[in-house]
Amino acid sequence: ACECSGARHCAPTHRRAMSLTFYFAPNSTASTVHWTLEELGIPYETVRVDLQNEADKKAKLGSVNPNLLVPAVVHEGVAIFESAAIQIYLGETFGVERGLYPAPGPARGEALKWLVWCNVHLAEATSRWQRNTRAQIPVEERSAAAAAVARKDIDKRLAIFEGALADRPYALGSKPSIVDFHLGAAIGWMAFSGVAMEAFPHARAWLERLQSRPAFAKLRSA
Ligand SMILES: N[C@@H](CCC(=O)N[C@@H](CS)C(=O)NCC(=O)O)C(=O)O
Structure with a gap:
């Protein structure tokens, strides 16, 4: 968890990473994004979804991914779904500076x-x-x-x-x-x-x- 008391005092990268929530299920397409989050070393919270349970999927994913699929992330209040889109987004936002995603070109x-x-x-x-x-x-x-x-x-x-x-x-x-x-x-x-x-x-x-x-x-x- 972030120890900063106010967003104004956080470094930009820290602030961006503070509100990242990852919706996943083990051994699923979400593992692609999970791997990236671990390699980036940024803080994130997890919401584990029971893919066999329709009520759980609707309760947790309903407002995040209307397809009711994992993975999804919510970053600073914005929901992003589709694993490739999430990877591209994480790459651009956090990966370039960590040498894990190429700069434009x-x-x-x-x-x-x-x-x-x-x-x-x-x-x-x-x-x-x-x-x-x-x-x-x-x-x-x-x-x-x-x-x-x-x-x-x-x-x-x-x-x-x-x-x-x-x-x-x-x-x-x-x-x-x-x-x-x-x-x-x-x-x-x-x-x-x-x-x-x-x-x-x-x-x-x-x-x-x-x-x-x-x-x-x-x-x-x-
Ligand atoms: N094209 C999507 C596929 C996501 C997907 O199919 N996720 C599966 C898990 S591997 C899922 O959430 N299934 C839930 C269900 O079918 O109810 C992506 O790449 O994010």
């Missing part, structure tokens, strides 16, 4: 490329795969053929990221960034869910490097 463009690609392309295939395989989905809404196509799409898309890691240890080059935390949480979850990484040795080694970071241990225990 071509490297920023590269960061945006991978953050958006992860959600629009890679996570799209993952959610299609889940929709057609998960036991919680009514059997008449699932298709084995659609699941097989989705599973192939996951591998095709992982191969694209594998190619990007051929000449660099991290997504943007020699240093880890918010892009790695975002993709690391997403691909780590895929690996945990049974997507074999053997065909993607660069991505597998990258994931091991990322998962040995203390921030990852923190979000695992949340």
